[in-house]
Amino acid sequence: MIDDPGPGSHPSPDQDSCQVEPRPSGSAWARKFAFALAGLIYAVRSQNSFWIHLPIAVAVIAVAAWLQVEAWRWCMLVVATGMVIAAELVNTSIEMIVKVLHPDHDVRIGHALDAAAAAVLVTAIGAVTVGLITLGPPLYQWMSD
Numbered sequence: 047m048i049d050d051p052g053p054g055s056h057p058s059p060d061q062d063s064c065q066v067e068p069r070p071s072g073s074a075w076a077r078k079f080a081f082a083l084a085g086l087i088y089a090v091r092s093q094n095s096f097w098i099h100l101p102i103a104v105a106v107i108a109v110a111a112w113l114q115v116e117a118w119r120w121c122m123l124v125v126a127t128g129m130v131i132a133a134e135l136v137n138t139s140i141e142m143i144v145k146v147l148h149p150d151h152d153v154r155i156g157h158a159l160d161a162a163a164a165a166v167l168v169t170a171i172g173a174v175t176v177g178l179i180t181l182g183p184p185l186y187q188w189m190s191d
């Protein structure tokens with residue numbers, strides 16, 4: 047029987063083969079969720095970018111709740127905010143993998159890291175645009191009342 051290393055630990059190369067895995071059971075799904083949650087917690091604690099993203103996300107959610115916006119506005123805000131956080135997680139993952147696998151300076155690695163950072167920037171610009179379009183009119187309405 048293979049020891050379960052738990053979230054935050056990783057299988058050795060011989061365990062990490064390309065065999066077709068059996069359908070995950072309930073506890074296997076719980077383990078997958080625990081690994082993902084561990085990754086989220088680690089990224090938030092180690093990346094100062096999240097110290098900007100998360101307060102903004104909380105503020106947007108608070109304003110939307112306070113204004114009691116319609117469901118479609120909630121959907122837009124949740125998707126836009128989720129995309130920024132997801133892009134930041136992928137960017138964090140790429141940065142950390144590069145630091146382990148290729149810590150030496152390489153122009154191609156630089157381009158790859160820049161592209162990953164650009165993905166975060168693009169989603170952030172999109173999220174700001176969505177925020178203005180979805181929260182702007184209800185905020186204006188509230189100020190006019």
Ligand SMILES: Nc1ncnc2c1ncn2[C@@H]1O[C@H](COP(=O)(O)OP(=O)(O)OP(=O)(O)O)[C@@H](O)[C@H]1O
Nearest residue numbers: 093141148149150151152153155156157159160163
């Ligand atoms: N190994 C490398 N080779 C070439 N360029 C690199 C390399 N590592 C970093 N860079 C350049 O430095 C930039 C910043 O990379 P880095 O991984 O330090 O991002 P950061 O967001 O500043 O990291 P941190 O999370 O440590 O604050 C990259 O976008 C890239 O242009």
